[in-house]
Every structure is written in structure tokens, then in C-alpha cells.
Amino acid sequence: MRIAYMHGGSIPSFFANGVHVMRMCDAFTEAGHDVTLYSMPGSYTDQDPYDYYGVRHRFPIRLVPCPDYTPAGYWKRAEDVRELVVRGPLPDLVYGRDPYALAAVCDLVPFVYELHQLRRDVAPASTEEDLLGSHLLARAVVITQALARDLAEKHKSLGALPILVAPDCADLPEPGATAAPPRLPGRQDVPRVGYVGHLYDGRGIGLVLDLADRFPGLDFHLVGGTEEDRTRWAQACRSPHVYFHGHRPPSELPGYYARFDIVLAPYESKVYTWGRLDETGRWASPMKVFEYMAHGLPMIASDLPVLREVLQDRVNCLLRPPDDPAGWGEALAELVADGSLRRSLGEEGRRQVLERYTWDRRAEAVLAGLGLPGTAGTA
Structure with missing residues (x-):
């Protein structure tokens, strides 16, 4: 056709x-x-x-x-x-x-x-x-x-x-087909927490930086965002173990996913597009959520009605209210400490993408x- x-x-x-x-x-x-x-x-x-x-x-x-x-x-x-x-x-x-x-x-x-x-x-x-x-x-x-x-x-x-x-x-990664990115900055012997996506208002970047303040023993990597947004958030960041990588071609993202141990999807109830031209949080189906799942990564995501159409707490992710930093901290601490939970969430997410998404x-x-x-x- x-x-x-x-x-x-x-x-x-x-x-x-x-x-x-x-x-x-x-x-x-x-x-x-x-x-x-x-x-x-x-x-x-x-x-x-x-x-x-x-x-x-x-x-x-x-x-x-x-x-x-x-x-x-x-x-x-x-x-x-x-x-x-x-x-x-x-x-x-x-x-x-x-x-x-x-x-x-x-x-x-x-x-x-x-x-x-x-x-x-x-x-x-x-x-x-x-x-x-x-x-x-x-x-x-x-x-x-x-x-x-x-x-x-x-x-x-x-x-x-x-x-x-x-x-x-999302596309599932093909074994052996993904070239890893250059060696990431930061410590090589601590877990890496990743966020991939734009840095617009409503994407929960403030929550990511709050978690970085709470967890000095982890490195946080944010991939994406315009130069203007990257500069704005970097100036607001107080933690030396947060790394802003800026926008990368979509073809390079699998290499970054391969380096992350835990990923975050901290969407707020109102999610804005570029320049705050529109607000789409009520209807969002973020591609990055599916990419996280496709790569078998344990994820903490915002507990929002629209995300619950796909995400299930303690099945394919951990869900926490977007306005509860302490709850996100508890979830992150649990994932860092529990390798079995990380594996089960990641494996179930990948299975669901393979079967449905x-x-x-x-x-x-x-x-x-x-x-x-x-x-x-x-x-």
C-alpha cells in the first residue's frame, strides 16, 4: 500500500x-x-x-x-x-x-x-x-x-x-548493535541514575536535582534539553555529581541507556511543551517511558492517572506521587538496595514492550x- x-x-x-x-x-x-x-x-x-x-x-x-x-x-x-x-x-x-x-x-x-x-x-x-x-x-x-x-x-x-x-x-535494543557512548563523567564505582528527555517545565527536573541532594553516593545523568534549558537547570543544581549531557541524536540514546542502573520519569501533573506553548499532561504517553522499559531498566515514575494506563506499581516500575520528594527518595533507596527488585521490574517492563509496545x-x-x-x- x-x-x-x-x-x-x-x-x-x-x-x-x-x-x-x-x-x-x-x-x-x-x-x-x-x-x-x-x-x-x-x-x-x-x-x-x-x-x-x-x-x-x-x-x-x-x-x-x-x-x-x-x-x-x-x-x-x-x-x-x-x-x-x-x-x-x-x-x-x-x-x-x-x-x-x-x-x-x-x-x-x-x-x-x-x-x-x-x-x-x-x-x-x-x-x-x-x-x-x-x-x-x-x-x-x-x-x-x-x-x-x-x-x-x-x-x-x-x-x-x-x-x-x-x-x-519503543524499539528493543539489538544485541551487539549498539555502540556505547564515550566514557561517562563521574565515578565509575557508584550506581548511575538516568533521566532522558527534554528539560521543559513540568518534566520534574527539580525533583531529580532534589534526589541528587539526598543521595550524594549516586551519580545522576540527564540526557536531553535545549542549551537554554540545560544552562538554567545547571545553574540551579547544587550537587557536583549531577551531569547534564544535553541533546543527543536519537540513534545514540541506546548507548546511554546501557550505562544506567536506574531511571526516572518524574512527570508533573502539568507537562508543558517547548516554550510553554501548550500543556499536555492529561494525555501524555511519554516515549521515554517505553524506551526505559525496552532496555530493561528499573524505573521510578510519577503516579498519574494517564501513566497508570501502562505502568503498574511494583510490576513494571515503582510509582510515586510527583509532589512527594520523600517518597521518591524512599523508592530510590529501595531500588539501590534490592537487586532482585531492580531485575524483576526491568525484565517485566521489557517483556511488556516486546508483547505490546x-x-x-x-x-x-x-x-x-x-x-x-x-x-x-x-x-
Whole structure:
């Protein structure tokens, strides 16, 4: 099946949405589909995007710039995308997270609209409802049950929507295929506590630094974040055994995971995106949680309703309230002292990813039953 994937961001970039999009296109290609990704050009790095993201396949990427980051600019770019699509051959399915580009091509072929939040920034405001009410909408894919409920409630005037919940995912490391990073700074004979992800507000970085103050016998490594955020948190850090590594290409992250003994997912109840442009904590399905699990790492995570859709206390992680530093300290002390618990949590997390949360399984699930060429359930 020919799939045109519509991405409203840039490739490559340091944003998580680029990782998600590249992993999905890679998984669709692995399943035998002919995928073309329509994206904005990236300015973050000139590294080859396939190497930067560490994907298996070199599916075509068509870079379509946006004249300016306003609704008028997005609509102009969407028109340019449509021109490329109609030149053919037409795809069998359009898939994506970009409501502007989807709206520009939604009259051509069936389409799948994927959402990771309720969009409040699309203009005109009726754009999303028009997409969800289209007779060519094949499916709306969301990442959490919480988002499915809120989406159905917001658009209840449309009646029952074809919503599928498909959480974020991770790739399991291939034995022997991951190059370790350069030797990490710090002590070589103490446990390493890792955090991977952005350093935006709501990500719990203050809690990580509090834990570092409480545990001088451990080294803490934070991988990710813009230079501005990294500088801000480094200035607030009082402990000499905290190391900020900055953003790394997604393809390099497995090497860091291999060096960590315990990992943290200290999300707050309100999780903000870059520049505090939006707040997505109610619907979050953090990719890093699944990557931690895929690498068999014992994790302490925030006890939030949306994370409980995947995480279970003392089964695949330890859950603690995000506003309880003492509770997080007790959990960290328990994991440091109990090797058997570390192993059981890590092994169960990895097993669950293998059975439920790989990108290949997700790609199969979001297309299953659509009745299109190359999908399960085709008539």
C-alpha cells in the first residue's frame, strides 16, 4: 500500500514528534508499505536524517517549507503539499498528525488522523471537526484512553468516532548493535541514575536535582534539553555529581541507556511543551517511558492517572506521587538496595514492550481492519 505521511514539524529536529514520525514511517516500511514522508526541512543539524534517527529504512522524505509560522503560512504549505500529492501516483492512504496538510488532501483518498493532544491552535477552529466529520476519515488514532474520552466528548455532535487508542512505543535494543557512548563523567564505582528527555517545565527536573541532594553516593545523568534549558537547570543544581549531557541524536540514546542502573520519569501533573506553548499532561504517553522499559531498566515514575494506563506499581516500575520528594527518595533507596527488585521490574517492563509496545506492532494496529490494500481485514 502507498502511504503518504503528513508531518507538521521538521526533519531532523530535537523535538520528540520527529522521533515518533520517523519511527512510524520506518515501521510502515518494515511492514512492506511504500511510504513517503512530507515534512518541513530541519535546521537543527545537517546530519543525515536516517542516521540521526537510527531508522532501518530510507523511505523518501519530501521537505516542504513553511513561509511563516502563522495559520496563513501553514495553509500555504498545505497547498504546496497537495500539489505534490496530486502529481501522483496517488497514495492509497494519507496518514498524519498535521491537520493543515490533512485538510488539504482529505478529499483525495481515505486518511487517518493521529492526535497527541486536543488542538487549540488550529485556525479556523472548525478544521479539526471538519476532518473528523469527513466521509473519508478511516480512523482517528490517539495515544491514551484519556485523550480518546476527551476527543469523543469535544466532538460528540459528530456521533461515534472511529477512535483507536495506540500508546507510544519503543524499539528493543539489538544485541551487539549498539555502540556505547564515550566514557561517562563521574565515578565509575557508584550506581548511575538516568533521566532522558527534554528539560521543559513540568518534566520534574527539580525533583531529580532534589534526589541528587539526598543521595550524594549516586551519580545522576540527564540526557536531553535545549542549551537554554540545560544552562538554567545547571545553574540551579547544587550537587557536583549531577551531569547534564544535553541533546543527543536519537540513534545514540541506546548507548546511554546501557550505562544506567536506574531511571526516572518524574512527570508533573502539568507537562508543558517547548516554550510553554501548550500543556499536555492529561494525555501524555511519554516515549521515554517505553524506551526505559525496552532496555530493561528499573524505573521510578510519577503516579498519574494517564501513566497508570501502562505502568503498574511494583510490576513494571515503582510509582510515586510527583509532589512527594520523600517518597521518591524512599523508592530510590529501595531500588539501590534490592537487586532482585531492580531485575524483576526491568525484565517485566521489557517483556511488556516486546508483547505490546513495539513500533512494528503499533504500525500493524493502526492500519488493521481499514479494508485497504496491504492491511489486515482487507475485503
